[in-house]
Each structure stands twice: as structure tokens, then as C-alpha cells.
Amino acid sequence: MTAKFYTPSAPIWCPGCGDFGVLASLKKALSELRIGSKDTVVVGGIGCSGSIHNNLECYGFHSLHGRLLPTAIGIKLANPRLTVIAAGGDGDGYAIGSGHFIHALKRNPSIVYIVMQNGTYGLTKGQPSPTAIPGYEGNVEIPFDAVLTALSIQGSSFVARGFSANQTQLTDLMKKAIMHSNSNKGFAFLEVLSPCVTYNDTYKLWREQVYDLNAERGYDPHNRASAFKRAYELVLQEKIPTGLIFEGEADSLEKNTLTSPVPIAFQDISIEANLPRYQEILNDFH
Ligand SMILES: Cc1ncc(C[n+]2csc(CCOP(=O)(O)OP(=O)(O)O)c2C)c(N)n1
Ligand code: SF4
Numbered sequence: 001m002t003a004k005f006y007t008p009s010a011p012i013w014c015p016g017c018g019d020f021g022v023l024a025s026l027k028k029a030l031s032e033l034r035i036g037s038k039d040t041v042v043v044g045g046i047g048c049s050g051s052i053h054n055n056l057e058c059y060g061f062h063s064l065h066g067r068l069l070p071t072a073i074g075i076k077l078a079n080p081r082l083t084v085i086a087a088g089g090d091g092d093g094y095a096i097g098s099g100h101f102i103h104a105l106k107r108n109p110s111i112v113y114i115v116m117q118n119g120t121y122g123l124t125k126g127q128p129s130p131t132a133i134p135g136y137e138g139n140v141e142i143p144f145d146a147v148l149t150a151l152s153i154q155g156s157s158f159v160a161r162g163f164s165a166n167q168t169q170l171t172d173l174m175k176k177a178i179m180h181s182n183s184n185k186g187f188a189f190l191e192v193l194s195p196c197v198t199y200n201d202t203y204k205l206w207r208e209q210v211y212d213l214n215a216e217r218g219y220d221p222h223n224r225a226s227a228f229k230r231a232y233e234l235v236l237q238e239k240i241p242t243g244l245i246f247e248g249e250a251d252s253l254e255k256n257t258l259t260s261p262v263p264i265a266f267q268d269i270s271i272e273a274n275l276p277r278y279q280e281i282l283n284d285f286h
């Protein structure tokens, strides 16, 4: 594969798209944490949101639709020293990519996963996504709630939700998510309510519905059972819980699987250095 150096381009999003807010707080979080461009990889999904990495000065990878998580996990396992951020849409992550989402929560790789949730397939012009509300483009189904799902998976270690229109809270959540994964504590899942002004303008509705759980007296983000109970109560009241909803401890995928102290990316894989081992493998086939 060839490497290409380039200057970040201007976003292609419609004026007012929530994804601008996601990009702004991601840039702010990375710069406030002083994480260098050369140490960062952003893996984009397919969708309007999935072009976010084109606007950042760091390594970027445009994955296949719904396949950004296995791509990002592979990068992390090859070089755990990198800050690895997967970022895509709700269609990408909760429809075609839903199996990868569930298993990433279970395996707990130390990467950040940002989902720009807009209740629609923006890029393909406004079909209902799994998070679409009843009545949107003929949808009759109860929306998929990724936060409740993430809380219900026992291996999950970080679950948060922000709103692109609340930059202070979102930047704080991004920093917390990056610090969680960069401390090798596992998978930091951050859903961001990021309205699609062209096909599903939910700014007004979401401003009324968002509810900051961290502002609630006595809320304990370290207790999975009470976090689930409270988040579910709020959903039944047609509120959308935001903030750091849960942070717990579970062994990370790297801890459970990597055996060599030298990351794969730094190992000498030249034929000369490995000839005896290659010979041994070949002999096994004789
Ligand atoms: C395998 C495959 N199936 C379908 C598509 C068509 N497609 C492109 S983007 C997209 C959905 C995008 O929705 P979402 O992930 O929510 O991103 P948004 O545009 O809303 O940010 C679909 C179905 C595709 N590119 N590849
Ligand atoms: S179509 Fe929607 S999601 Fe896509 S750039 Fe425009 S406002 Fe954003």
C-alpha cells in the first residue's frame, strides 16, 4: 500500500450539519491532550460522517461500510502505541456494522468509537436508519438505543453520549474517551447526537430532550446496574440521557491477546531475519 501525504480538506458537509461540531470538539480534545498527528489514526466509515478523517491532519483510513471497527482494531493490535479513533454514522455502526459493534463492546479493544447519530442515512438522501424515530419517512419501529445496548454487554468499559450543539460537554467526553483507550482500559464508545439539517433536522427536538446525567445529584457512572436503570427510565420519559453514562473495568483485548512486548508493527519481518522460522513452517507442510 502506498502512503499519501496531503493537507486536510474543507468538510463537504451541508452548512449546519452536526458533524461540524463533532470535528471541532475532536480537534480540540486531541490538541488539549497534546496527542501528535503522527501518533493518531482516524478510521472513517461510509456516510457523510465517515469523511471526518479527511479534515484532520493525522493518519486516516476510509474503511468499507460497517467495517470501520475491525479495521481500527487491527491497527491497534498491530501498534498499541497509537491513538486509534473509529468514527462513522449510525447507519454504518448500528445497521450493516451492528455485529462488529456488539463484539467490540464484548472484546474491549483500546480504541475510541465515535458514532455520529442523526436518525437517518444522510449520504444516500434520507432513508430511516436504525435510530429513526416513528413517523420519520414511514418508520413504524421503536428506535434502536445504542447506549442501553452497550450498557447491557458485560465486557463494555466506557459508554457516553454527547450532543454536537453542546461543545463544552462533548469536548470533555472526547477527552475522557481518548484517555480511557490510551490508558489501555478498553473500548470507549461515544455516541454523538449530530443532526442532519437536510434530511432530519432534529436540533429543536433534541435540545428539548437531552438530559445531562452527570448533572444529576447522586448519579454513579461506575455502577452498571443503576446506570442502566436510570438511562432506561429517562428513555421511557422520552428524554435522551447524555454525559459519561458508564465507566468500568474489564481486561482489554490487547491484554488478553498480545503475547509479544514488541508490537507487530515494530517486529523485523524481513525474510533474512526469519529464514529459520519460515523454513520450519514450510517443513510442517512436507
Ligand atoms: C456495502 C454497502 N451497502 C450500502 C452502501 C450505501 N450507503 C452508503 S452510505 C450509507 C448509509 C450512511 O448512513 P450513516 O452511516 O448513518 O451515515 P450518515 O450519512 O448519516 O452520516 C449507505 C447505506 C454502501 N456504500 N456500501
Ligand atoms: S446530508 Fe445531512 S448528514 Fe449529510 S452533510 Fe448534509 S446535513 Fe450532514
Ligand SMILES: [Mg+2]
Pocket: 047, 089, 090, 091, 116, 117, 118, 119, 120, 121, 122, 129
Ligand atoms: Mg446517519
